[in-house]
Amino acid sequence: MATTAAPSVAGRFGPWGGRYVPETLVAALDELEQAYAEAQADPDFHVKLDALLRDYAGRPTPLYHAARLSESLGGARIYLKREDLLHTGAHKINNCLGQALLAVRMGKRRIIAETGAGQHGVATATVCALFGLECVVYMGEEDMRRQELNVYRMRLLGAEVRGVSSGSRTLKDAINEAMRDWVTNVRTTHYLLGSVLGAHPYPTMVRDFHRVISREARAQIIEKEGRLPTAIIACVGGGSNAIGVFYEFIPDKEVRLIGVEAGGRSPKLGEHAARFSGGAPGVLQGTYSYVLQDEDGQIALTHSVSAGLDYASIGPEHAALHDSGRAEYTSATDAEALDATLRLARTEGIIPALESAHAVAECIRLAPKLKPQEILLVNISGRGDKDMGILTRELKLTGA
Ligand SMILES: *Cc1c(COP(=O)(O)O)cnc(C)c1O
Numbered sequence: 001m002a003t004t005a006a007p008s009v010a011g012r013f014g015p016w017g018g019r020y021v022p023e024t025l026v027a028a029l030d031e032l033e034q035a036y037a038e039a040q041a042d043p044d045f046h047v048k049l050d051a052l053l054r055d056y057a058g059r060p061t062p063l064y065h066a067a068r069l070s071e072s073l074g075g076a077r078i079y080l081k082r083e084d085l086l087h088t089g090a091h092k093i094n095n096c097l098g099q100a101l102l103a104v105r106m107g108k109r110r111i112i113a114e115t116g117a118g119q120h121g122v123a124t125a126t127v128c129a130l131f132g133l134e135c136v137v138y139m140g141e142e143d144m145r146r147q148e149l150n151v152y153r154m155r156l157l158g159a160e161v162r163g164v165s166s167g168s169r170t171l172k173d174a175i176n177e178a179m180r181d182w183v184t185n186v187r188t189t190h191y192l193l194g195s196v197l198g199a200h201p202y203p204t205m206v207r208d209f210h211r212v213i214s215r216e217a218r219a220q221i222i223e224k225e226g227r228l229p230t231a232i233i234a235c236v237g238g239g240s241n242a243i244g245v246f247y248e249f250i251p252d253k254e255v256r257l258i259g260v261e262a263g264g265r266s267p268k269l270g271e272h273a274a275r276f277s278g279g280a281p282g283v284l285q286g287t288y289s290y291v292l293q294d295e296d297g298q299i300a301l302t303h304s305v306s307a308g309l310d311y312a313s314i315g316p317e318h319a320a321l322h323d324s325g326r327a328e329y330t331s332a333t334d335a336e337a338l339d340a341t342l343r344l345a346r347t348e349g350i351i352p353a354l355e356s357a358h359a360v361a362e363c364i365r366l367a368p369k370l371k372p373q374e375i376l377l378v379n380i381s382g383r384g385d386k387d388m389g390i391l392t393r394e395l396k397l398t399g400a
Contacts, residue, residue: 011200014323017316019199020283025179028186033201035106040208045101052097056130057087059094059212063220063377068347076230076370078363080350081217081245081379090353090382091210091241092123092194098209100127103190110134110189114178116143116171117307118150119386120194125159127192135159138178142169147307150386171311172299175285195238196315199286203315210244217377218248229375231256231366235358236329237273237308239315241381246327256328258366259318260358262304263331269294273302274331275314276322284313290322305334305390306354308382332361338394340364341384353382354390 010033011017019029039045053059061082070078083091103111111133115121121137128135137154141163144151154161167173182191196203196210221229232249234242236259246257264272272278275290282291284299292300292312304310321327332340340360345351352360356379363378370376384391 011204013203013317013320016287016289016319017200017203018288019286020288021199021286022183024183025186025199028182029199029201031106032190032205035102036201036205039102039105045105049098049101052101053094053212057093057097058085060216060220061085061213063217063224065224066348069344070367072343072347073364073367075367075372076374076376077225077372078367079221079224079229079375079377080348081213081377083213083241084350084352084356084380084383088123088126089385090119090123091213091244092120092382093126094212094244095194095206095209095240096123096127096192099190099192099205100131100133103133103192104131106190108188108190110136110185111192112136112138112178112181112185112189113192113194114138114171114174115150115194116140116174116310118143118147118154119308119382121159121161122150122153122157124192124194125154125157128159129157136181137161138164138174138181140164140168140170140174143171143174168301195240196243196317197238197285197287197313203287203317206240207243207247207317210240211247213241213244213379214246214248217245221375221377225375227375228252228255229377230370231258232377232379233258233260233359233362233366234379235260235306235309235355235381236314236318237262237311237355238313239318241379243315243317245377245379246321250326257321257326258362259327259329260362261314261329261331262302262306262309262358263333263336264303264305265334270301271303272331273304273310273312275312276329277331279312279314282313287313287316289313289316289319305337305394306358306387308353308355309358330362332358336361338391341391342395350380351384352380353384354387356381357384
């Protein structure tokens with residue numbers, strides 16, 4: 001969170017993004033930017049990454065026509081992009097494989113990451129095991145207590161999980177510790193960031209590793225329907241699955257792009273994570289974007305039933321897409337996400353991650369307003385297995 005040095009001009013999305021980091025990290029970010037540019041231009045890098053995405057992660061993911069959900073809503077034809085079927089259960093593996101391959105290329109054999117709910121920590125620990133890299137994951141002690149199973153998963157995969165006992169003992173404290181580690185060990189260590197956040201080049205690089213989602217989805221919908229969808233819907237935490245499924249459609253002006261933030265319990269500050277309705281310009285984790293904060297500029301507490309959307313800032317490219325009006329942003333409450341989970345489970349036999357359920361909730365609101373020949377494409381960013389603890393508490397099911 002340290003915000004000392006001036007941002008470089010590179011890596012701006014309009015006024016957003018940039019680099020707000022301590023002086024000591026500027027050289028490391030330059031090195032990363034350079035290495036990434038070289039990797040992007042190297043066909044061998046793409047051959048390796050594509051092979052891993054296919055054989056290890058399970059790409060391409062299907063684009064599935066949800067006929068019963070569509071029929072029950074009585075409007076648009078609904079298609080689901082099934083990122084939930086990937087190895088480790090969510091889209092996060094796309095980015096982790098890309099960055100791990102890059103770290104190896106840079107000769108960095110030590111990986112650090114920070115994690116809130118543990119999903120990014122698990123995906124990071126997974127790729128470190130795959131590449132034989134040392135892995136240290138910072139996690140707030142409060143989060144470790146709440147996400148015991150993911151802590152165990154990371155350790156089983158060979159990662160060291162370092163509990164952070166400062167501050168609120170949650171994600172923002174883990175971010176501070178990870179930053180401190182990186183400053184100290186920058187020569188040997190790659191910081192594997194989990195969303196389209198952080199200082200340049202992270203938001204651009206992480207976006208590129210997730211672009212495969214829309215590259216596939218665009219070809220798949222054209223193959224199945226011979227035309228483009230009316231709208232694409234994705235949940236937005238940091239914004240990586242959303243930018244991944246939006247990106248290749250950005251030039252298709254007739255396609256609406258709809259991001260869904262966490263409406264949480266209420267619109268009161270502290271009870272949600274809807275940055276575009278409740279946030280203001282600010283810096284968090286090295287990047288300038290919309291941030292939920294109090295009058296003094298202190299990072300606000302956030303809440304969402306889905307840990308992956310429970311973050312005070314949003315990727316800077318989304319800030320630009322929001323301002324230009326190219327993408328629209330709305331929110332779904334905890335209650336709407338829980339209802340959407342139940343509805344998708346019972347109409348299609350698919351239990352979405354609670355994050356993805358926010359996108360499904362918007363689909364449930366929008367589909368009945370559209371004509372039967374219109375198409376909605378919903379990104380199912382992950383599967384719900386990880387959420388069974390929360391679901392058993394929040395959704396009381398009785399009888400058959
Ligand atoms: C982490 C996570 C998210 C939120 O992250 P984005 O960067 O906004 O995509 C969404 N869905 C699932 C399943 C996740 O694990």
